[in-house]
Amino acid sequence: MTVRILSDLLLEMRGICKSFPGVRALDEVYFNVLRNEIVGLVGENGAGKTTLMRILCGIHRPDQGEIVLEGKKVSFKNPRDARGHGISMVFQEQSILPNLTVAENLFLGYEGFFSQRGIFSKRKILAKAKEILEEFGLTFDPDVPVHRLSFAERQMLEIARNIWSAQASSVRTPILILDEPTTFLEEKEIELFFAKLKEIRERASIVYISHRLSEVVSLCDRIYVLKDGKNAGVFDRAEASEELLRSRMVGRKFEGEYYLTDMQGRPRDEVLLEVRNCTKRGKFYNVSFQVAKGEVVSICGAVGSGKEEVCQMLFGLLKPDEGDILVEGRKVIINSPEEAVALGIGFIPEDRRSEGLVLNLPVVENVTLPILEGLRKGAFVDSQKQMEIAEKMIHRLNIKTPSPRTPCANLSGGNQQKVVLSKWLVSRVKVLVMLHPTRGIDVGAKQEIYRLIRDLSKQGIGMIILGDSFEEDIGLAHKILVMKDGRVQAVLDATESKPTPADVLQYVV
Amino acid sequence: MERTISAAKIKIGQIVGREKILALSVVIILFAVLAISNPSSFLSSYNIGTLLDYATTYFVAAIGLTFVILIGSIDLSLGGMLSLFTVVFTLALNRFGYIAYPLVLSLGLGCGLLNGVVFTRLKIPSFIGTFGTAGLYQSLALVVSGGRPIGLNIASVHKLDVLNFELGVLKGIHILGALLFFVFWVIQSYFPFGRYVMAVGSSERAVYLSGVKVNRVKNLAFAISGFSAACAAIVLVARMLSGDPTIGMSYQLPVIATVVVGGNALTGGIGGIFNTLLGTFVVVLVGNGLNVIGVDVYYQTIVTGIIAMIAVALTLDKSKVKIVK
Numbered sequence: 119m120t121v122r123i124l125s126d127l128l129l130e131m132r133g134i135c136k137s138f139p140g141v142r143a144l145d146e147v148y149f150n151v152l153r154n155e156i157v158g159l160v161g162e163n164g165a166g167k168t169t170l171m172r173i174l175c176g177i178h179r180p181d182q183g184e185i186v187l188e189g190k191k192v193s194f195k196n197p198r199d200a201r202g203h204g205i206s207m208v209f210q211e212q213s214i215l216p217n218l219t220v221a222e223n224l225f226l227g228y229e230g231f232f233s234q235r236g237i238f239s240k241r242k243i244l245a246k247a248k249e250i251l252e253e254f255g256l257t258f259d260p261d262v263p264v265h266r267l268s269f270a271e272r273q274m275l276e277i278a279r280n281i282w283s284a285q286a287s288s289v290r291t292p293i294l295i296l297d298e299p300t301t302f303l304e305e306k307e308i309e310l311f312f313a314k315l316k317e318i319r320e321r322a323s324i325v326y327i328s329h330r331l332s333e334v335v336s337l338c339d340r341i342y343v344l345k346d347g348k349n350a351g352v353f354d355r356a357e358a359s360e361e362l363l364r365s366r367m368v369g370r371k372f373e374g375e376y377y378l379t380d381m382q383g384r385p386r387d388e389v390l391l392e393v394r395n396c397t398k399r400g401k402f403y404n405v406s407f408q409v410a411k412g413e414v415v416s417i418c419g420a421v422g423s424g425k426e427e428v429c430q431m432l433f434g435l436l437k438p439d440e441g442d443i444l445v446e447g448r449k450v451i452i453n454s455p456e457e458a459v460a461l462g463i464g465f466i467p468e469d470r471r472s473e474g475l476v477l478n479l480p481v482v483e484n485v486t487l488p489i490l491e492g493l494r495k496g497a498f499v500d501s502q503k504q505m506e507i508a509e510k511m512i513h514r515l516n517i518k519t520p521s522p523r524t525p526c527a528n529l530s531g532g533n534q535q536k537v538v539l540s541k542w543l544v545s546r547v548k549v550l551v552m553l554h555p556t557r558g559i560d561v562g563a564k565q566e567i568y569r570l571i572r573d574l575s576k577q578g579i580g581m582i583i584l585g586d587s588f589e590e591d592i593g594l595a596h597k598i599l600v601m602k603d604g605r606v607q608a609v610l611d612a613t614e615s616k617p618t619p620a621d622v623l624q625y626v627v
Numbered sequence: 628m629e630r631t632i633s634a635a636k637i638k639i640g641q642i643v644g645r646e647k648i649l650a651l652s653v654v655i656i657l658f659a660v661l662a663i664s665n666p667s668s669f670l671s672s673y674n675i676g677t678l679l680d681y682a683t684t685y686f687v688a689a690i691g692l693t694f695v696i697l698i699g700s701i702d703l704s705l706g707g708m709l710s711l712f713t714v715v716f717t718l719a720l721n722r723f724g725y726i727a728y729p730l731v732l733s734l735g736l737g738c739g740l741l742n743g744v745v746f747t748r749l750k751i752p753s754f755i756g757t758f759g760t761a762g763l764y765q766s767l768a769l770v771v772s773g774g775r776p777i778g779l780n781i782a783s784v785h786k787l788d789v790l791n792f793e794l795g796v797l798k799g800i801h802i803l804g805a806l807l808f809f810v811f812w813v814i815q816s817y818f819p820f821g822r823y824v825m826a827v828g829s830s831e832r833a834v835y836l837s838g839v840k841v842n843r844v845k846n847l848a849f850a851i852s853g854f855s856a857a858c859a860a861i862v863l864v865a866r867m868l869s870g871d872p873t874i875g876m877s878y879q880l881p882v883i884a885t886v887v888v889g890g891n892a893l894t895g896g897i898g899g900i901f902n903t904l905l906g907t908f909v910v911v912l913v914g915n916g917l918n919v920i921g922v923d924v925y926y927q928t929i930v931t932g933i934i935a936m937i938a939v940a941l942t943l944d945k946s947k948v949k950i951v952k
Contacts, residue, residue, distance in 0.1 A: 433836075459838025467836055476830040478896065483822060488837045490819040498817040541837060 377593025532563020691855025699895025739853020
């Protein structure tokens with residue numbers, strides 16, 4: 119083991135620190151990559167995996183620490199710079215251009231290799247593309263536009279491109295970073311994908327980020343665990359197991375305490391919101407559930423299970439083809455967010471920074487955004503009242519901000535999320551739809567959000583939550599809806615006794 | 628936490644009116660340079676009067692456009708509207724008398740609203756939508772006037788007395804300009820609409836997801852732009868005592884430049900009426916100054932072009948606009 123490290127060490131990240139406003143994302147993190155290995159990187163959301171990899175591929179700069187590549191200290195100014203050193207990242211959202219052909223994508227930025235006096239030869243390009251595709255065992259035609267390929271094929275194409283371009287800049291062993299690459303793959307495709315990755319290992323090193331611990335354990339040669347922005351262990355494949363990794367990631371077994379289960383109130387009998395046999399073809403089918411006063415309903419399911427779309431429907435962003443929505447027993451049709459708000463439904467979007475807040479406006483403006491029309495004295499906005507409301511909310515939710523006039527951009531993630539929440543509290547909503555309310559905020563702030571959710575529940579607000587993990591869903595909810603392929607698979611009670619993540623998981627996959 | 632607070636304070640200091648301070652200093656420097664280099668002609672009451680005349684025309688036209696630009700859109704029909712409104716106003720003043728005022732103002736609101744509806748209902752980008760309606764308004768102007776400038780009767784000229792009375796160098800139109808500045812400043816600062824304009828320009832998605840009627844805000848912004856074009860047309864007629872079906876073309880781009888030079892970002896969300904006022908003075912002082920100093924007319928547009936570019940480069944918020952197209 120030690121011998122191998124000394125001779126095969128390809129990359130070292132030493133003592134990496136990185137802070138964002140209000141959050142210390144990485145604290146003295148160490149991370150090594152050996153030649154021709156697949157190294158796993160696991161951790162909860164917000165543990166710092168993505169930040170660490172973004173530093174490695176030149177998107178962020180570290181505040182402290184150094185990166186040593188093949189024994190030489192390096193610092194990357196931008197992703198292009200990192201690419202020049204053979205380090206590249208394959209994103210979930212894919213960075214290939216669907217309107218160009220396979221070959222054009224493959225050689226984007228390297229057209230010079232195929233041109234003479236500025237005119238490039240399509241014949242040469244296609245021949246070379248075919249050769250590369252064959253090397254990677256890919257069988258599709260290099261001359262078709264990429265949008266005709268499947269997601270899995272596009273992913274492989276992107277990987278092939280990254281490795282080819284690294285080799286074209288004469289890097290001996292490229293480093294390929296894969297961020298949750300199997301999220302959108304079918305089970306069969308995953309097997310094939312892993313076989314390919316093992317082949318690729320012969321010519322490159324791979325950093326593999328995933329939530330799916332079973333995959334990580336079976337695929338990776340070594341595994342790093344991050345927790346709250348710090349190292350929480352490195353394991354060889356021989357010693358790693360799912361349980362070990364999970365306990366290191368969380369640092370505790372599933373604890374009700376963390377989710378403040380003892381504060382959980384009981385939902386009241388009165389039904390606030392009812393979804394009756396709603397169908398949106400291609401998205402979800404025959405979905406029915408009720409939300410009572412003070413009840414927290416979680417919807418669990420994989421990406422593509424239809425849970426996001428159900429939430430969008432409740433806020434008027436998507437119209438069901440069939441079925442009814444009832445608010446306090448009355449049938450309603452919700453055509454737009456403004457109609458949803460008028461019915462007393464609030465919405466906390468997934469992307470807080472671009473959808474939840476107007477970042478460069480001050481806290482006070484954001485808090486009162488939905489009720490500005492109602493805050494008038496004659497034709498004018500009653501600025502004094504507006505300020506009073508904002509100050510009350512800052513106090514009530516313990517929002518840490520230098521002043522109500524501070525732009526939201528300068529607040530930490532947790533405090534930003536509290537501003538989003540307060541926006542709906544001032545508009546006195548009855549039902550709150552929350553998409554990943556704790557995404558990207560640190561542990562302490564998560565707890566505060568959980569406490570707020572408990573408080574709101576006691577005040578009788580009904581909530582529909584898509585949590586960031588099964589644990590979170592289970593911890594917070596009174597009732598869990600599990601969806602798969604657009605259908606509700608199971609409804610689990612989580613009021614009396616909490617189901618385990620495994621109970622939920624069996625319906626998800 | 629303390630570190631965050633101090634960092635926040637510094638940032639606020641940078642955000643508050645950096646572009647305003649820039650534009651204001653440009654205005655002061657320009658004025659000082661011109662006043663010192665050629666005091667006799669620049670500071671003559673005739674020149675100051677001319678300067679104010681131009682400033683009023685540009686400013687009144689640009690004031691409504693400011694809201695459109697603040698929501699991140701553009702109104703290219705301003706020129707067409709100016710042409711049409713001067714013609715309609717002249718004809719109506721000759722024929723119906725004082726009714727012409729409310730008539731042209733409501734026509735302005737209507738044309739502006741049409742721009743808004745094309746944008747929000749048909750979902751045509753404002754750049755193309757208002758380019759299309761610009762053609763409509765311009766043609767209407769030519770059709771209604773028969774393609775010739777239309778003069779005012781002696782009787783009608785007196786119906787413009789309110790705007791043309793003189794008080795030293797000040798005229799009625801200058802006071803109208805000041806009045807409009809005040810009204811629009813109040814709208815921008817104290818009406819829900821004004822706040823929403825800023826919010827929509829910064830993050831339309833977030834505002835929409837807050838349940839705000841975003842389309843209404845947009846429609847209103849365009850309607851106000853039409854209204855202010857109508858006001859500008861009245862000012863133009865008061866100055867020229869005639870309606871000209873082709874006058875708008877020469878105003879379209881300078882008016883956009885006026886808004887942008889003052890520090891209103893074309894991408895929306897940054898700036899305001901005060902920026903437009905400053906922009907007006909920059910544009911007018913540069914134009915007037917080049918004449919006063921005696922720069923050859925052939926070279927003048929180079930200077931105005933360069934100033935517009937510098938202003939945008941200085942005021943564009945690069946943290947917000949990652950990719951400039």
